[in-house]
Amino acid sequence: MRASLSVRKPIVTQNGRGVSLGAGDACLTSCAASGSYDQPTLSGVLSPLRRIAFRYPDSEHFAVALTASTAPRVNAPARDTLANFLDIVEMNGANHPDNRRIAISAMTAISKPLAAGQKIFAVAPMMEWTDRHCRVLHRLLSSQALLYTEMVTAEAVIRGDRARLLGFDAVEHPVALQLGGAEPTRLAEAARIGAEFGYSEINLNVGCPSDRVQSGRFGACLMREPALVADCVAAMRAAVPVPVTVKCRLGVDDQNPEESLRTLIDACAQAGVTIFAVHARKAWLEGLSPKDNREKPPLDYDLVYRVKRERPELTIVVNGGIATLDEAARHLEHADGVMLGRAAYQSPAILAQVDARFFGGDAREIDAATDAYCDYVGAQLAKGVPLHAMTKHMLGLFSGRPGARLFRRHLSENATRAGAGIGVLRDALAHLQRAGDLAAA
Numbered sequence: 194m195r196a197s198l199s200v201r202k203p204i205v206t207q208n209g210r211g212v213s214l215g216a217g218d219a220c221l222t223s224c225a226a227s228g229s230y231d232q233p234t235l236s237g238v239l240s241p242l243r244r245i246a247f248r249y250p251d252s253e254h255f256a257v258a259l260t261a262s263t264a265p266r267v268n269a270p271a272r273d274t275l276a277n278f279l280d281i282v283e284m285n286g287a288n289h290p291d292n293r294r295i296a297i298s299a300m301t302a303i304s305k306p307l308a309a310g311q312k313i314f315a316v317a318p319m320m321e322w323t324d325r326h327c328r329v330l331h332r333l334l335s336s337q338a339l340l341y342t343e344m345v346t347a348e349a350v351i352r353g354d355r356a357r358l359l360g361f362d363a364v365e366h367p368v369a370l371q372l373g374g375a376e377p378t379r380l381a382e383a384a385r386i387g388a389e390f391g392y393s394e395i396n397l398n399v400g401c402p403s404d405r406v407q408s409g410r411f412g413a414c415l416m417r418e419p420a421l422v423a424d425c426v427a428a429m430r431a432a433v434p435v436p437v438t439v440k441c442r443l444g445v446d447d448q449n450p451e452e453s454l455r456t457l458i459d460a461c462a463q464a465g466v467t468i469f470a471v472h473a474r475k476a477w478l479e480g481l482s483p484k485d486n487r488e489k490p491p492l493d494y495d496l497v498y499r500v501k502r503e504r505p506e507l508t509i510v511v512n513g514g515i516a517t518l519d520e521a522a523r524h525l526e527h528a529d530g531v532m533l534g535r536a537a538y539q540s541p542a543i544l545a546q547v548d549a550r551f552f553g554g555d556a557r558e559i560d561a562a563t564d565a566y567c568d569y570v571g572a573q574l575a576k577g578v579p580l581h582a583m584t585k586h587m588l589g590l591f592s593g594r595p596g597a598r599l600f601r602r603h604l605s606e607n608a609t610r611a612g613a614g615i616g617v618l619r620d621a622l623a624h625l626q627r628a629g630d631l632a633a634a
């Protein structure tokens with residue numbers, strides 16, 4: 194698809210710096226000056242623009258629209274996306290006091306339902322793992338993967354420190370907020386708050402088996418209460434303009450998965466949910482730890498595929514035990530999407546191949562992504578974020594490469610020290626460089 198883009202007036206910020214949108218606008222203007230551009234050219238300009246966005250905090254809204262324009266869930270032509278966004282910014286003024294609100298308007302304006310046949314590659318929600326820093330790293334490795342937050346309970350969203358629990362960087366888009374809860378009105382309120390923060394999807398957790406979650410009567414034990422889940426998602430859908438989705442198990446304990454999965458999905462579909470991520474094993478609520486519940490109950494992918502075949506109108510994403518992109522590709526022959534958890538976290542380098550393998554984009558260079566992440570780490574350190582909170586997500590990034598063990602060891606030994614700065618990360622990376630040079634010599 195080739196399309197022309199009209200050259201727009203540069204937007205100057207009120208404080209006179211005129212840089213945030215101006216910097217991005219300059220890139221767009223130079224693209225436009227070439228007369229026309231197509232989707233690949235656009236994705237070519239996105240990475241430098243994302244890096245610009247890191248440096249100018251008030252360009253968040255700009256970055257949101259740019260990242261959203263290549264999102265798996267956005268099927269509008271990229272030029273319309275950008276044009277919509279720029280119109281919104283022009284209408285509101287680039288110096289609008291609430292950039293996030295502008296970003297949400299842009300997101301809402303460009304969010305479209307999944308196109309038929311559009312595949313999803315998602316990184317699963319994982320407590321303590323898929324925090325905002327992890328998601329930035331993952332986004333630098335793939336522009337197309339759909340990212341999820343850790344589960345946040347509805348009560349925490351409503352009563353807790355929202356900036357800490359929900360804050361995220363615009364470059365993470367598309368990013369879905371996963372909520373835990375079982376109270377329709379509370380979930381609706383939490384979903385509304387999440388959508389206002391700019392999340393592109395709100396997901397309900399119907400799969401977590403931990404004791405804490407069971408005592409709150411939510412998570413996997415909701416597999417026993419499909420009518421309540423339907424009430425919850427109906428209330429959430431009524432509260433937000435973005436998709437409400439469900440992540441579930443096949444069933445729990447002695448439930449017959451052939452029945453429990455279909456009943457749960459049908460109840461939610463009746464309430465208007467069209468997208469489901471299914472962890473393709475039951476959860477055993479008595480006697481198994483959450484960790485064992487990710488290993489011991491056997492996987493049954495075939496059941497998930499059959500449910501998809503019977504309900505072609507629904508989008509079914511398969512999750513559980515998918516370790517490689519080859520395996521993911523095989524699942525995609527039977528399901529609309531794949532969701533990887535541990536493999537993506539422990540070996541994030543596989544994400545660098547996702548755009549090329551599944552979305553017709555370019556493979557990402559790990560070293561370029563690492564450079565960009567170093568910029569991000571530097572900016573976050575300046576805001577007081579401890580180094581370890583960001584570098585812990587990189588430990589598996591170079592697995593299999595010469596020097597990877599030294600890299601990990603250096604970070605493990607030094608990144609948690611008080612006052613640890615970017616130098617620790619640079620020194621860890623130097624181990625890789627040296628080992629690489631030695632191997633090449």
Ligand SMILES: Cc1cc2nc3c(=O)[nH]c(=O)nc-3n(C[C@H](O)[C@H](O)[C@H](O)COP(=O)(O)O)c2cc1C
Nearest residue numbers: 317318319320343344398472513514515533534535
């Ligand atoms: C450390 C960890 C934390 C997890 N936290 C969540 C969570 O917050 N919400 C959720 O729905 N699933 C959670 N899960 C389950 C994963 O989303 C996923 O369903 C599971 O790991 C199976 O996928 P995998 O085999 O690709 O890892 C967690 C898994 C791990 C390993």
